[in-house]
Amino acid sequence: MTADLEARFRAGERAALARVLTLVENDPNVHETWIGKLPPIGRAKVVGITGPPGGGKSSLVNRMISAYRQRDRSVAVLAFDPSSRLTGGAALGDRVRMMETWDDDKVYVRSLASRGRLGGLSDAVFGALRVLEAYGVDVILIETVGVGQGEIDIADIADVTVLIQVPGTGDTVQLIKAGVLEVADILVVNKADLPGAERLYRDLSSLVHEVDPKPGAASVVKTSAAENQGIDELICQIEGRIASKAEGMKARRAAAELRHLVLSRAERRVNRQLRSPEGVALIDAVARGELHPQEAIERLGSWGS
Amino acid sequence: MTADLEARFRAGERAALARVLTLVENDPNVHETWIGKLPPIGRAKVVGITGPPGGGKSSLVNRMISAYRQRDRSVAVLAFDPSSRLTGGAALGDRVRMMETWDDDKVYVRSLASRGRLGGLSDAVFGALRVLEAYGVDVILIETVGVGQGEIDIADIADVTVLIQVPGTGDTVQLIKAGVLEVADILVVNKADLPGAERLYRDLSSLVHEVDPKPGAASVVKTSAAENQGIDELICQIEGRIASKAEGMKARRAAAELRHLVLSRAERRVNRQLRSPEGVALIDAVARGELHPQEAIERLGSWGS
Numbered sequence: 001m002t003a004d005l006e007a008r009f010r011a012g013e014r015a016a017l018a019r020v021l022t023l024v025e026n027d028p029n030v031h032e033t034w035i036g037k038l039p040p041i042g043r044a045k046v047v048g049i050t051g052p053p054g055g056g057k058s059s060l061v062n063r064m065i066s067a068y069r070q071r072d073r074s075v076a077v078l079a080f081d082p083s084s085r086l087t088g089g090a091a092l093g094d095r096v097r098m099m100e101t102w103d104d105d106k107v108y109v110r111s112l113a114s115r116g117r118l119g120g121l122s123d124a125v126f127g128a129l130r131v132l133e134a135y136g137v138d139v140i141l142i143e144t145v146g147v148g149q150g151e152i153d154i155a156d157i158a159d160v161t162v163l164i165q166v167p168g169t170g171d172t173v174q175l176i177k178a179g180v181l182e183v184a185d186i187l188v189v190n191k192a193d194l195p196g197a198e199r200l201y202r203d204l205s206s207l208v209h210e211v212d213p214k215p216g217a218a219s220v221v222k223t224s225a226a227e228n229q230g231i232d233e234l235i236c237q238i239e240g241r242i243a244s245k246a247e248g249m250k251a252r253r254a255a256a257e258l259r260h261l262v263l264s265r266a267e268r269r270v271n272r273q274l275r276s277p278e279g280v281a282l283i284d285a286v287a288r289g290e291l292h293p294q295e296a297i298e299r300l301g302s303w304g305s
Numbered sequence: 306m307t308a309d310l311e312a313r314f315r316a317g318e319r320a321a322l323a324r325v326l327t328l329v330e331n332d333p334n335v336h337e338t339w340i341g342k343l344p345p346i347g348r349a350k351v352v353g354i355t356g357p358p359g360g361g362k363s364s365l366v367n368r369m370i371s372a373y374r375q376r377d378r379s380v381a382v383l384a385f386d387p388s389s390r391l392t393g394g395a396a397l398g399d400r401v402r403m404m405e406t407w408d409d410d411k412v413y414v415r416s417l418a419s420r421g422r423l424g425g426l427s428d429a430v431f432g433a434l435r436v437l438e439a440y441g442v443d444v445i446l447i448e449t450v451g452v453g454q455g456e457i458d459i460a461d462i463a464d465v466t467v468l469i470q471v472p473g474t475g476d477t478v479q480l481i482k483a484g485v486l487e488v489a490d491i492l493v494v495n496k497a498d499l500p501g502a503e504r505l506y507r508d509l510s511s512l513v514h515e516v517d518p519k520p521g522a523a524s525v526v527k528t529s530a531a532e533n534q535g536i537d538e539l540i541c542q543i544e545g546r547i548a549s550k551a552e553g554m555k556a557r558r559a560a561a562e563l564r565h566l567v568l569s570r571a572e573r574r575v576n577r578q579l580r581s582p583e584g585v586a587l588i589d590a591v592a593r594g595e596l597h598p599q600e601a602i603e604r605l606g607s608w609g610s
């Protein structure tokens with residue numbers, strides 16, 4: 001982080017924001033020096049958007065950007081694509097196309113790779129949130145892929161979590177199996193023009209009521225990104241949820257940030273240890289059954305960091 | 306672990322196996338004392354089965370059990386269901402039904418909750434593998450849900466990783482986005498009797514060839530669990546892959562086991578710290594922007610374990 005870059009970032013230069021976010025993603029040291037000293041989320045609203053691949057998340061996010069711009073809010077999108085082991089990067093084709101759509105300096109779309117094992121998000125998300133808050137963004141949409149741990153992490157970070165479902169991809173009971181219903185504030189039936197959308201909407205509505213009959217239970221909203229329908233209703237639901245949850249989320253997000261920082265540091269350390277000649281020897285001994293795994297990790301622990 | 310339970314386990318008593326696996330799941334101490342001293346996987350073959358919810362994994366696994374039993378192999382299934390935050394457990398309805406189907410002492414089906422953030426598996430999997438190897442099981446099928454980090458973990462553990470896809474759940478290009486193609490050895494087009502199966506098969510085949518044109522690239526197999534078709538072909542592909550990969554997998558699995566043990570220990574420690582009064586005070590200070598996160602984790606680190 002140079003003084004020049006910081007000055008340009010403080011002056012609101014978009015290219016400087018892009019550079020800073022690249023540092024967030026690639027340079028763990030900048031977290032320990034500069035980014036960790038930025039204020040946490042205060043003014044900005046954080047909305048998590050999650051759902052299975054093929055659910056039309058990117059199109060819906062595009063419609064949401066339009067809706068927020070009509071309300072004169074600036075919007076940033078952080079999209080987490082699962083990273084590829086071989087290439088070390090994410091498949092960015094459709095994301096790049098999405099960014100090209102917006103010629104508006106109040107919209108900023110950024111794709112971040114979800115490295116490592118942190119449930120679809122990397123700890124870059126915490127640095128990115130601090131950077132976007134400092135930049136003065138009004139609304140931050142965090143888009144994650146997949147059904148699994150990803151949603152659980154996003155629910156620790158976002159003021160409100162939106163789960164997208166589409167008709168025709170399996171029984172709604174699978175949602176319970178996946179344990180995601182309990183972390184979503186709003187369930188979206190997207191592609192509501194497809195056959196089966198009405199039934200999915202009814203099933204989800206009764207499922208929500210079964211799991212949690214209280215007034216604070218998740219809402220269910222129908223949208224069609226293709227036909228630009230239901231977007232205002234979705235934004236309205238999001239605003240309502242944020243109003244009721246935002247204060248409690250600040251501590252929950254801070255706890256998640258600390259947990260991620262500690263575990264990322266532990267992960268970097270153990271990966272470094274296991275790649276070293278001593279680590280490889282320990283792995284081989286465990287693989288051959290000559291060393292018990294607990295004994296191996298005691299030896300790892302005694303190396304220091 | 307009592308001497309009596311150990312004796313009954315060593316004698317091959319199924320009820321004792323069930324009790325030991327319950328200890329694996331619920332008692333971290335038993336890993337440090339007894340289970341960590343069992344030998345690693347040597348004779349048993351480990352097959353990972355993964356795919357999105359609604360892909361028919363359970364039915365396919367049932368057919369695979371039959372096929373292995375016809376070949377006179379004993380089979381254990383470890384099924385990881387994402388755990389529910391509220392209930393702390395997994396939705397076990399269909400799993401229980403599946404277990405009831407088998408009145409055969411060479412088949413053992415077990416559902417394990419995937420606690421925490423370990424990509425759909427918990428480190429219970431490593432203990433369970435050692436227990437099943439010691440019990441003398443021939444084939445261990447590990448079933449995980451979801452598209453995301455789960456597959457990547459399973460590929461570190463299983464001798465061969467099978468990814469199930471079904472027609473009509475989105476473009477195949479989503480597979481690349483999800484980064485899973487590179488960790489799967491065998492791609493299964495399940496529900497091959499549905500419309501679109503032929504096209505999915507062709508798309509996957511050319512996709513595999515594009516990503517990795519070498520002879521060792523992933524195979525694509527069509528199955529129909531409902532009609533019991535393609536199962537022999539799948540088993541045959543699995544056997545072939547295991548033969549070529551098994552040696553290298555032993556070290557990869559040992560490395561994953563050590564990494565998981567270290568990180569689980571770190572996770573238990575940080576969660577304990579963050580729940581303590583000192584931890585809650587640190588979280589609040591970070592949430593209010595009065596303390597930088599790096600400074601907070603330095604203070605956590607200085608508490609010792």
